[in-house]
Amino acid sequence: MSPSAGGRATSAPIMGRDAEPTLFELSSPGRRAASFRTTGLPEWEPEELVPGGHLRGEPAPIAEISERDLVAHFTRLSHRQYSVDLGAYPLGSCTMKYNPKLCDDAASLPGLADVHPAAPAALTQGWMELLAELEQALCRVTGMHAATLQPPAGAAGELTGLLLMRAWHTERGNPRHKIVIPDSAHGTNPASVTLGGYETVTVPSDHRGLVDVAALRERLDDDVAGIMLTNPNTLGLFEEDIAEIAAAVHEVGGLLYYDGANLNAILGVTRPGDMGFDIVHMNLHKTFAVPHGGGGPGAGPVAVSERLAPYLPGPRPVLGDDGAYAWQTPSKSIGRVHSWHGNALALARAYSYILANGGDGLRRVAEAAVLNANWLRTRLRGIYDLPYDRPAMHEFVASTSTLKKGKGLRALDVAKRLLEEGFHAPTVYFPLIVDEALMIEPTETESLQTLEALGDALERIAAGDADNAHHAPRTTPVRRVDEARAARQLIPTWDSRE
Numbered sequence: 001m002s003p004s005a006g007g008r009a010t011s012a013p014i015m016g017r018d019a020e021p022t023l024f025e026l027s028s029p030g031r032r033a034a035s036f037r038t039t040g041l042p043e044w045e046p047e048e049l050v051p052g053g054h055l056r057g058e059p060a061p062i063a064e065i066s067e068r069d070l071v072a073h074f075t076r077l078s079h080r081q082y083s084v085d086l087g088a089y090p091l092g093s094c095t096m097k098y099n100p101k102l103c104d105d106a107a108s109l110p111g112l113a114d115v116h117p118a119a120p121a122a123l124t125q126g127w128m129e130l131l132a133e134l135e136q137a138l139c140r141v142t143g144m145h146a147a148t149l150q151p152p153a154g155a156a157g158e159l160t161g162l163l164l165m166r167a168w169h170t171e172r173g174n175p176r177h178k179i180v181i182p183d184s185a186h187g188t189n190p191a192s193v194t195l196g197g198y199e200t201v202t203v204p205s206d207h208r209g210l211v212d213v214a215a216l217r218e219r220l221d222d223d224v225a226g227i228m229l230t231n232p233n234t235l236g237l238f239e240e241d242i243a244e245i246a247a248a249v250h251e252v253g254g255l256l257y258y259d260g261a262n263l264n265a266i267l268g269v270t271r272p273g274d275m276g277f278d279i280v281h282m283n284l285h286k287t288f289a290v291p292h293g294g295g296g297p298g299a300g301p302v303a304v305s306e307r308l309a310p311y312l313p314g315p316r317p318v319l320g321d322d323g324a325y326a327w328q329t330p331s332k333s334i335g336r337v338h339s340w341h342g343n344a345l346a347l348a349r350a351y352s353y354i355l356a357n358g359g360d361g362l363r364r365v366a367e368a369a370v371l372n373a374n375w376l377r378t379r380l381r382g383i384y385d386l387p388y389d390r391p392a393m394h395e396f397v398a399s400t401s402t403l404k405k406g407k408g409l410r411a412l413d414v415a416k417r418l419l420e421e422g423f424h425a426p427t428v429y430f431p432l433i434v435d436e437a438l439m440i441e442p443t444e445t446e447s448l449q450t451l452e453a454l455g456d457a458l459e460r461i462a463a464g465d466a467d468n469a470h471h472a473p474r475t476t477p478v479r480r481v482d483e484a485r486a487a488r489q490l491i492p493t494w495d496s497r498e
């Protein structure tokens with residue numbers, strides 16, 4: 001039986017068609033269906049594999065395009081894209097830093113990339129060693145005892161942490177119902193609390209932008225399962241009273257959950273475990289150079305103190321007395337939180353980042369992140385409002401409150417004008433407790449020249465005409481859209497001229 005030709009004629013060769021025999025090919029118009037060709041194995045007529053009544057009569061109407069046109073299409077699209085490979089991306093809280101190509105290279109090694117997740121432990125000892133060592137490295141960085149690598153994002157880590165809290169308290173005979181969260185918290189925190197079946201209790205920030213400890217004490221009782229905090233917090237400020245907060249929460253039997261979104265600010269300098277936290281998630285895609293990838297796949301491992309280790313999700317790679325790794329599920333495990341072993345290639349990227357930097361290098365990451373943020377904060381003093389104008393950590397919050405009152409320039413206008421200036425916009429209108437917030441995180445990977453250019457652009461925008469800014473951006477493929485309406489009335493269209 002000879003392979004049949006492609007279903008429809010095209011002017012240029014179809015990708016791969018001329019080179020290698022493909023696994024199966026579409027039938028030509030006269031034939032009933034595909035012929036199955038498996039290199040080196042016997043060949044079968046389709047009827048021998050699939051009952052006749054289920055076979056397709058006509059070729060599937062799959063669009064065909066030449067390789068040349070396809071490459072041109074995606075190259076054009078890529079030129080319209082803004083990314084961390086192109087320039088600064090000061091998206092506060094989200095930590096969009098440059099990801100070294102070394103990490104991609106490491107994760108692309110065939111010995112890692114070509115392994116099926118279902119391959120037995122005997123054949124994947126190298127992978128298991130990598131995962132076990134990554135767990136240990138993350139525990140060393142956070143001051144924790146054991147970790148799970150399964151959660152695929154920070155928010156998934158949050159839910160995992162809350163399920164761990166539930167398991168802990170339930171075994172002690174009082175499942176508890178409340179989780180305390182500061183009013184500056186990221187939106188995923190209260191969302192995870194609701195998803196985890198708890199009720200959110202909000203604690204206000206004080207004039208310093210830190211947790212109001214007196215107000216926290218008023219909210220603590222034996223129905224509080226725990227508190228979720230990020231430190232530095234979402235204003236980029238270090239929670240100075242963290243030891244007092246930890247003692248107060250532990251006093252009522254609650255647990256402390258560390259939202260590790262801002263861990264790049266303290267890497268190698270201090271550890272959540274030393275601050276009194278019991279459960280920590282890390283956004284490997286923020287702290288350890290893994291692409292965010294449009295909502296995933298990221299990696300949000302969760303590390304815990306010794307008393308919570310038996311509840312961790314499983315299976316985990318454990319080194320046996322025989323010197324071999326085996327998959328083991330902890331004795332009181334809450335179960336799986338992700339299929340297979342999490343987003344394994346993202347984990348390999350993070351591991352290569354940790355090894356490439358080493359302990360000292362990770363500390364330098366934090367120092368550079370903090371230095372860059374404070375340089376830019378100082379540069380913008382007197383140009384934008386700085387509601388908490390004191391030394392920040394890796395990010396800071398500015399505001400256009402005065403500019404809005406004076407000439408109608410809002411945070412949204414600044415963000416849109418910045419796109420015209422050739423930068424990505426910062427996070428805007430977050431945290432919610434700051435009016436017209438611009439949350440700026442330059443990240444550790446930007447050079448002084450880039451910071452200067454970003455500072456100059458932000459100054460030009462503040463000094464510019466607000467009416468003009470209302471129409472920005474004019475230089476991007478898509479101009480200003482009504483985002484609220486677009487989210488509610490999505491009209492997907494395809495422009496055939498693209």
Ligand SMILES: Cc1ncc(COP(=O)(O)O)c(C=O)c1O
Nearest residue numbers: 093094153154155186188261283
């Ligand atoms: C403070 C904070 N917590 C949690 C998250 C959620 O992390 P992820 O986007 O990985 O789900 C983010 C994300 O930006 C964050 O900034």
